[in-house]
Amino acid sequence: MNLAVPQHVADFQCYIEESILKRFMKGWKVLIALLLLCCATQLVGAQSRGVKLYGVVVDAATKEPLPFAHIVVGNGGQGGASNDNGKFELRLQPGQYKITAGYLGYASKTLEVTLVKNKEVVFELEAVIKKLDELVILETQMPIEKQLQHTNMGMHTIDKKTMVLIPSLGGEPDVVKTFQLLPGTTKGVEGSTDFFVRGGDADQNLVLLDGATIYNTGHLLGFMSVFNSDAIDQVKMIKGNFPAHYGGRLSSVLDIKTKRAIVPTTEVVGNIGLISSRLGVNVPIVKNKLDVKLGARRTYIDRLLRVIDDPDMQLPYYFYDFNASLNYHQNEKNEFFISTYLGTDILNFDKVSGNRKERFNSNFDLTSSSISAGWNRNINQKQLSVLFYKTDYKYDISNVVSSDEEPDKIRLKSDIEDLGLKLRIVNLNGKGWSYGLESVWHNISPSLVETSGFIESLLPSSRSNGLETWEWAAYINYNFRMGNKLEGDVGYRHSASLSRTTAYNMPEPRLGIRFTLSELQSLKFGYARNAQYMHRVSSSSVSLPVDLWYSVTDKIKPQSADQVSFGYFHYFPKKGVILESEVYYKKMRNLTEYEEGTNLLFNTDFESSLIQGDGQAYGWEVLLKKEASKLSGWVSYTLSKSDRQFKDLNDGVAFPAKYDRRHNVSVVGYYELSKRVTVSAIWEYISGSKFTPVIGQYAALNPLNLGIDLYNIYSSRNAVALSNAHRLDLAISIKNKPHKKIQSTWQFGVYNAYNRTTPVSLLIVQDQQGRFKYQEQGLFGAMPFFSYSFEL
Amino acid sequence: MRKLKIKGKGMFLGGMFLAMVSCFPEPIEVQDVPQVPQAIVVSSVLIPDEGISVVLSYTFSALERGDKNDSVLLKELLLESALVEVASADQSLVLDKLDAGVYASNGLKAKPNTDFTLDVADENTPLVATATSKLLPRAFFDAMELRYEHNNEEVIPYIAYQFKDLPGKNYYVINVQKLIQRNASLEELINAKTFSYLIEDDESQDTIEGSFSITYNKDYEIGDTLMVSLGNISPAYYDYLDKRNQSFFLIDVVSEPYNLPTNINGGYGFFELFVPDSWIETMNVERK
Structure with a gap:
């Protein structure tokens, strides 16, 4: 075989058996040739097809782009939709046109355009509801009409407005917990940011921040998400058939994008809350061209308690995170951005014994960071996106008991580093062909143990072999329409991984079909196969931020899943209500668990304890939501079942997944008491975990x-x-008068208003008569919160 | 004065925060947690040239302890009246009851490579249990040396051993434990954790030799008397002891749940017949 191998592959090749590389490259040769052929065909075919009308749809007040706005030419014979960044591009014959842009909650706007040559237009849409940012529940930021029209199953978008309105633990808006209120998504331990989608495991969710993979979604041992709501522009979740450009995880995609629009003037936003406070500054550098956005957040309970001199009243824990981005809009054809995130949790506990002979120090340092650099270039009616990113996730835990003798010490370290590159070409109108390539280099040091003193005799120091895995994917997607009723996306993704000792590759076909029953009803069908080359293995009793991430090896094979889903969507315009109902079945292979009896504490050879098996999940999801009126909100219900079968677990007999929660109900409501005052509530009912x-x-x-x-x-x-759990959260938001220079909002609320236990553990306790009994304990009781946010 | 004011505010804010977060929800009492069905637990002892004894007890549920101490509870768990038979191809023995839960006979013909079956029928409940075990040839120490080491203030037993490997594939255990008084309390009996050092031969060596230290138990002192015992055991019992060793380090939250393997049909425990080579030594020489 005569293959042109890139230099970085060649460097790596010296470690690899020749046969492995050949096997890996065999599938790629055909696919890359196919992609190159498509690129050439598409770029050549794009020439001489009329002139180009392109532009952007933005909110007239904030200049924020409006994604998925619909664009109609004339009386509707032609048109399209804006992309994630609010941009659109149409190819029309020269002439005069009336072009209309529309978006839910905004007045449509029509422009008369004379097209002689390529022309740019900007649609600035006015919000039709005065208090849009307070009241409109954009649980899907996508307009309702678009929800009926797109072909992805189980797709939701939310924006910041939704997050800040609903009550939350500690009053801190939390994107992950907002998604936990949607059908098909269930939670782990109460308050945790771990989430489980359609019967999958927590590691099966692809969490992206500006395109970079985020491995740890939680601060505060997982009780608060790492995403600063001030920095976020848009969040999209997909739990059905992923579009072909997403991959690497089995169950869902949580795609989070920070703000991109160039701000016209300096903006300062901030929030003072019970647990943490945050501050953000957005500064234009070159008008309409270049700006910089900075955001930071920190908890301060450690500082607050430090003023109390009692050493027993200290909580030496804090976290902080920092977001920054630099955005450059060179012209209508070129955009650049660099975005970075750094988040750290630190616990440093130091205690000296009474006789001062012994000193105990415990240090926990968990850091997650990412940097993304992107370039978007519009070529004809297409957009080329190039993204480079680096992700790092590491922890360092040490416990030292010092005395006159050699200190007893144990230190655990782990580190994951990803270097990735993504290339993608799409049609700006979202139709026709799109394709791309992705490559990511995983460098994993799964477990380093350093011990000394007595602990060393129990657990010798060790260093697990580092794992290096190179993951590739290429994909192609075609959006087609057959008549007025049928539209679909057919995609193919081919993924592969290569390590020093083994190679895997996997075909991942994708299909999404929408059949329009009427203007207000549609049926959808989705199928997707997904592959996953990185596994997170948790204890069967509790998930922790220090859970083991492990890549594929000779022994650990990639996970894969096939999922089919079918949905019915009905919009009731008079009531402003949409009904979504979906059923799904998902078959999962090579799920990873620890074998029975594995000691997770004194263990330096995790790989030999990992075993793989299969799983299946099926369920029915219903979402009924009402938008854009005084009372808005949604009701979601999920009926689901998820089980696992491992040859070496439970005597080979199938068993329920830990978070196989049969029923999951969420009721979310907002009511505008006046133009400045809004009340909101969440009620949740959820079956107990196993x-x-x-x-x-x-x-x-x-x-x-x-x-x-x-x-x-x-x-x-x-x-x-x-036991099954239910909980009510309440909040009231009060804005100041609109003419004030500083726009501010007070939010007061209570989490778990009727102080009901959400069980997290089962204990055996002894009553006053000496009898033993079972008791389920919870974590959070009724917990008031407040926050003050401002914007100037 | 200024500092005091700041401290006062801080304390107020801290107090407010603590008041807010200190509202813990009432725990929920639950009744429907399944309990383990009662079953017979078997332990077996083969005493060289003396005979066999079998100790029988019941399992007990997680809530059964009530306000009883371990001693009372364990006495209640012993099988008061049971028919216990041990049989081989050329012998069948009904064991005599020596005490509550203890059944024995001195008439067993302990011939190596003989298969024995155990049948237990509880006369107070419908419970029965059966098991089989092959008596393997006996292994003997050629040499065994007991020393102690120091790690900070801890005393750590160190054992060096040498013995002839028996023909074929073999699994061995060297059990080590501090001797306890005949009148030891139940608590002492429960805490007398035997350390089992497991050896799998590689069939290429005539002699097996090596050494090990016992680091998990901090209770050793210079001058302790230890029993060190070598046994040739079955692969199934080797696996049982291996899992048992691991259980010493298991903490519920950071360990995966599992049940120890058993060869008892209809019960728990292990029916293993092997004749150990036991040495009793005093630990008073330091390893240099």
């Missing part, structure tokens, strides 16, 4: 028959469910 309790014990002679051993007897795996 776990494996100790149900008995036995005593047996020890091996020397000189004593007695007591052993636990566990139930079959995940055989017991915690």
Whole structure:
């Protein structure tokens, strides 16, 4: 085989068996040739097809782009939609046209355009609801009409307005927890930012921040998301058939984009909350061309308690995060941006014993960072996007007991670093062919253990072999229309991974079809196969930020899933209500768990403890939502089942997944009491998660028959469910008068208003009569919160 | 004065925060957690030239302890009346009850490579249990040396051993434990955790030798008397002991749940017949 191998592949090749590389490249040769052929055909074919009308649709007040706005030419014979950045491009014959742009919650605007040569237009749409930023529930930022028209199943978008209105733990708007209120998405432990989509595991969600993969979504041991709501512009979640340009995870995509629009004047936004405060500054550097956006957030309970001199009242924990971006709009054809994120959690506990002979120090340092650099270039009716990113996620935990002797010390370190490149070409109107390439280099140091003193005799220092994996994907997608009723997306993604000892590749076909029943009703069908080359393995009892991330190896094969889904969508315009109902079935292979009895603490050889098996999930989801009126909100319901089957777990018998929650209900409502005052509420009902309790014990002679051993007897795996949970959260938001220079909002609320336990664990406790009984414990009771946000 | 004012505000704010977060929800009492069904637990002892004894008890549920202490509970768990039979191809024995839960016989013909079956029928409940075990040839130490090491203030037993590998594929255990008084309390019996050092031969060596230290238990002192015992065991029992060793380090939250393997049909525990080579040594020489 005569292959042109890139230099960085050649460097790597010396480690690799020749046969592995050949196997890897075999599938790629055909696919890359196909992609090059498509590129050439498309770029040549784009010539001489009339003149170009391009532009952007923005909010007239804020200049924020409006994604998925619809563009209609004349009486509707032609048209398209704006892309994620509010941009659109149409190819028309020279002549005079009336072009109309529309968007939910905004007055449509029509421009008369004479086209002789390429022309740019800007649609500035006025919000038709005066208090749009307070009241319109854009749970889907996409207009309702577009929800009926797009072909992706289980796709939702939200914006900041939604996040800040609804009550949240500690009053901190949280994008992840907002999505947990949508159908098909369930949560882990109460308050945690871990989420589980359509019966999948927590590691199966692709979380992107400006295109870079984020491995850890939670601060505060997972109780608060790492995403600063002030920095976010748009969030999109897909849990059905992913478009072909998404991959690498099985269950969902959470695509978060920070603000891109160039600000006309300096903006300062901030928030003072109970747990943390944040401040953001957006500064134009060159008018309409270049700006810089900065945002930071920090908790301060550690500072607050420091003024109390009592050492027992200290909480030496804090986190901070920082977002920054530089955006450059060179012209209508070229845009550049650099965006970065840094978030750190630090716990540093230091205690000296009473006689000052011993000193105990515990340090926990968890850092997540990313940097993305992107370039978007419009070529004819297409857009070329180039994105380079680097992600780093690491933790360093040490516990030291110092005395006169050698210190007893244990230190655990782990590090994941990704270097990635994405190339994508799309039609600006979203129709026809789109294609792209992705490459990411994973460099993983899964577990470094340093010990000394007595601990070393229990657990010797060790360094797990670092893992380097090179992951590739190429994809192609075609959006087609057949008559007025049928539209679809057919896509193909081919992914592969290459490491020193092994190679895997996997075809990933995608299909989304929409059949229009009427202007107000549509049916949708979706199918997707997804592959995943990075696994996060958690304890069966609790997920932690320090869970093990592991790439594929000889022994650990890639996960894969096939999912089919079918949906019915109905819009009731008189009531402003949309009904979405979807059913799905998902078959998952090579899911990864620890084998029974694995010791997760004193273990330096995790790979030998990892085992793989299969899973399946199916369910029915309903979402009923009402938008753009005094009372807005949604009701979501999910009926689902998810189970697993591993040869080496539970005697090979299928068992329920830990978060196999049968029923999940969310009711979210907003009501405008006056133009400045809004009340909101969330009520959730969720079936209990599953776990494996100790149900008995036995005593047996020890091996020397000189004593007695007591052993636990566990139930079959995940055989017991915690109690079902329900909770009510309330909030009231009060804005100041609109003519004030500083626009501010007070929000007061209470989380878990009726103080109901959401069980997280089952304990055996002894009552006053000495009898033992089971008790389920919760984490958060009724918890008031307040926040003050401002903007100038 | 200024500092005091700031401190006062800080304390107020801190107090307010704590008041807010200190509203813990009432725990929920639950009744429907399944309990382990009662079953027979088997332990077996083969005493060289003396016979066999089998100790039988019941499993107990997680809530069963009530306000009983371990001693009372364990006494209640012993099988008061059971028919216990041990049989081989050329022998069948009904074991005599020596005490509650303890059944024994001194008439067992302990011939190596003989398969034995155990049948237990509880006379107070419908519970039965059966198991089989092959008596493997006995292994003997050629040499065994017990020393101690120091790690800071800890005393760590160090054992060096040498013995002849028996023909074929073999699995061995060296069990080590501090001897306890005959009148030891139940708590002492429960805490007397035997350390089992496991050896799998590679069939290429005639002699197996090596050494190990016992680091998990901090309770050793210079001058302790230890029993060190070598046994030739079955692969299934080797796996059982391996899992048992791991259980010493397991903490619920950071360990995956599992049940120890068993060869008892209808019950728990292990029916393993092997004749150990036991040495009793005093630990009073430091390893240099």
